[in-house]
Amino acid sequence: MPSMVDRIEQIEAGGRQAVSAAASAAELEEVRVTWLGRKAELTAILRGIADLEPAERGPVGGAANRTRKALEAQIEERGAELAAAELETGLVEDRIDVTLPGSPARAVGHLHPITRTRRLIEDVMVGLGYRVMEGPEVEHDFYNFTALNHPEDHPARMLQDTFYVDPAGPVEAGDGPRDVLLRTHTSPMQVRAMEAAPPPIFMIVPGKTYRRDSDATHSPMFHQVEGLAVGEGITLADLKGTLLAMLREIFGPDREIRMRPHFFPFTEPSVEFDVSCFRCSGTGTLNDSSRCGLCKGIGWIELGGAGMVDPNVFGFVSDSGYDSDQITGFAFGFGIERIAMLRHGVGDLRLFFDNDVRLLEQFS
């Protein structure tokens, strides 16, 4: 008959095999009960050690305890293995459809294209050393016309072109029924700013302006940016350089500028300025040799008016240190909508004030 120790070795071999074969946590538990449970042979051996011959007790007891520990360790190890595998299986089964759309985060809103364009222009001009200032929209005739060298009977002063404010209403009425108006340009701030501070001045004035006109290219309310640089030694060439730097920031580094002599009451010399077309690179012709629609084949896009501050305007602020023999300066103005329309291909000015979210949400 084989010795008890041999039998224990057989049990250990059998037990190990059974543990390895266990394919699930449940099976492993069965294995544990079979080989280490109360009714297991090894448990019986351990329980019966006291009944053995004293000489056998040591070797048998030692072998049985080692085997039990070995099996327990192996079961634990196998249990961990099985748990990990089962977790994996479970995860694989716990699948979701990753192709469904995500639950939306709080939607991000959109700034109005006029705000975005205004900020772009402000940032460019701040980089060139300008401050941003704002002036009143309900304005005195004095600032809007008189001090900007418009003669008493200038056509722009006609009721057909300019919105006048009822002096009987709640306004600080001035000198007569036509004193208060909605500013027709941002230029009144030229005079306000010069009244308020001696030269030099480098400022831009973005803001709303109003004219009595309404169609696809004219809106009774629109936005302009005014620029004013006044000091000693400022020239028309500086105006050209400044506008060129600004337009290159807005429309791209390859742009050129063109200045055409023109007439405005409050600048002399006066010019209109154009930027070379960014769609056809100023050639007027597209790659497929068709005529460029953006610049209408001219290669240049008209943007705004500018010029050297007229000595008569300085005359209105001579108290504040502006002597046209000492001080020169340039001013320019252009429409914010015009820039936005060109940059974003919006064809109808009125769309900007319709505020349809389908337009607004295109500009992020």
Next chain:
Amino acid sequence: MKVPYSWMAEYCDPGLEPGVLAERLAMTGTEVERVARVGPPDPSGFVIGVVSEAGSHPDADRLSVCQVEVGDGLRTIVCGAPNVAAGQTVVVALPGAVMPDGNRIRKAKLRGVASEGMICSEVELGLGTESDGIMVLEEGLAAPGTPAAEVLALDEAVLELEVTPNRTDCFSVYGVAREAQAITGAELAPPPWQGPEVQTGGAVEAVVSVTVEDPEMCPRFTARAFTDVTIAPSPKWLQSRLVAAGQRPINNVVDITNYVMLLTGQPLHAFDLDLVPGGELTVRSAIEGERITTLDGIERELKPGMVLVCDRNGPAAIAGIMGGSVSEVSDSTTSVLLEAATWKGPNILKSSRELNLRSEASARFEKQLHPALAERAQIVAGKLFTEICGATVVEGMVDVSVGMPESRELKLRGGRVERILGMEIAIDEQAEALERLGFGVERDGSDLVITVPPDRYFDVTREIDLVEEVGRVNDLDRRLPATLPAGSDAVGGLSRQQTLQRRAEDSLRETGLNEIVGWSFTDPGEAARLRIAAPDPRATPVTLSNPLSEDQSVMRTTLLGSLLGAAQRNLSRGAERVGLFESGRVYLPAADVGPGPLGGDFPGKRRAPANELQHLAALVTGPLDPPSWSDTREAADFYALKGVLERLGAGLGVPLTVRPGEQPFLHPGRCGEVLASGSSLGWIGEIHPAIASEWDLVNCLAFEIELAGLLEASPLGNEVYEDFTPFPPVDRDVAVVIADEVAAGEVLAAVREAGGPLLVDTAIFDVYRGKGIAEDEKSIALRLRFRAADRTLSDEEVDPAWKAVVSALEGLGGRLRG
């Protein structure tokens, strides 16, 4: 101003393609809208023909079969014009020629007779606006077969100039010729008025007398008389120039007045002298209710201030604008009184606007002409009357004038041009430029002394105007360098308020709202629809005297109307989600004129007429979030929008509080006043359902605050670091049952006040109504956090503060819940 190229070239031919000249004009200050062509697109194929035979068509009454000599032999041409006859010199379009309307002439059979071309009318050639038949040229004008373009302005380029209002000289062909000379250097012919002066007075005074009652309105009135006038159509060359310049030929007398106006810039008016009783004319202001029938056949009512040329019986012409039919030149006219006057420009502009009547004459007069031009026009017209109408000139000229304005001398200082333009132009070049432009120039050391010609009298009045003239004709576009202001030490930047305003706008954008830009004007009924009534200043808007329409006739006093309108429009177009904001101005009565839109006055010595405040407002209706498959979204409620408002405040470091408030357009139970550090900024609430429904909206939340106050409260950029403590807090929760009308804000304020310095944070974590709580009560659960900076707090230390909190809650009528 339409300038036929060949007409200008008679005085100055720069030898440039019209397109190239147009470009140079545009770059020197005279915009050219386009270069148009008169006549057929290609003049080849149009030749002079002589009709040698004109017989009737065998099968068609109205057609003639003609034999026409066209240089290379006779051609048979079928012609439908009633006036065709043998011996006529005509224009023939040969097969292959393309007509102005795009039709190509082909050999064709007309009712069985082969026709090899077409005899053309003025209209068919694009040379006229009406014709009674074919164009019949002067006999012997040119040999048969001569290209028609050699004798007719068939290939005429027309420069359509957009002349700036200061350049009255360029409203004339000769003025444009002078300009072409100045910018190209091509030679300029002497002006057409050069020659002997017309003597004032003389025989004419026996047949014409003029009284000017208001010399201020009429600084000069000249008149000449012509007898033995034969009214007839003008010669073709004159007609075709008029047509090319956009004028309709009428008869030789009227055509001459138009021709001279186009050439010299001075409008003229011809009266039938026999229809001016006694040849007496009086210039005076109109009398209230006076009427005149003008040459266009319309009877017009006149107003005082409008200046008239009257005969003994009443108005004969509206000065400078349009003549009257009473003494209109007609086929039976035999003597003519020719007026060339100078009118006060602004008055002409005003009258023409009031009458809603603009003419070529008024367009020139309204810009103010120099009196010297009147005489020039009389000289040129006088010659033409003799040549074309066979008229006899009555010797002399009636001239009622306040005298010529004093001649103007200006100094152009050396170095001034460079100082303004930033580019050097040698003094000789400066002098040459000004001379070419017609100025008198004399050297005085390094300065130039300039005499201004009449053509530029009202335009060039100062040294700076000369600088501009010198610059623009000296290739400014090519020569001007692009520089930046030298030695500028200007530092650019946004002001603190501007930076914060952007942050506030960005913050609303980030909460999912879209920015709108609303109209500054609104309809005067808006305040009433929002139930805003006096004495609320928002009920008294700034009002326009001349709005485009009633619904844009007052300036808005709140942004709410713009937002409601935009929400309504978007929803009606099927928008899913409407969350909008606006950052814009409102216009309030001057009575409380205070700061500018962002705080601080507008610069300048005169105060702004109205109080313009920058507001920030938002409006939400429906869910704030976009739709999703995973859950159902709820429409935004008061607290959703309040969250947006609080986030706006947090973005600027300003804790915003809301206390119950009142606005006429808000749900009375869901209406709050927004405050920052105790001062009121605006309102938040649910739009009153009855008001919302006026804009077809339901469940609509909004707020509006004044931006300046918010920005002022912001510590942004000025924050001071506070060390944080490592010691743990002691948290205690409390639930208090309290009357429903006690606002949560009051509870929080009382707790914070009572908690003392150890109470560092208080938050509401539950509000409960229902089972176990009386109907008019609620339970508010608060979490209080106590902490000291320098030690771990013991319960014993917290207890006094805790007791103070409890008694404060009891002071509000609350009792602690189990």
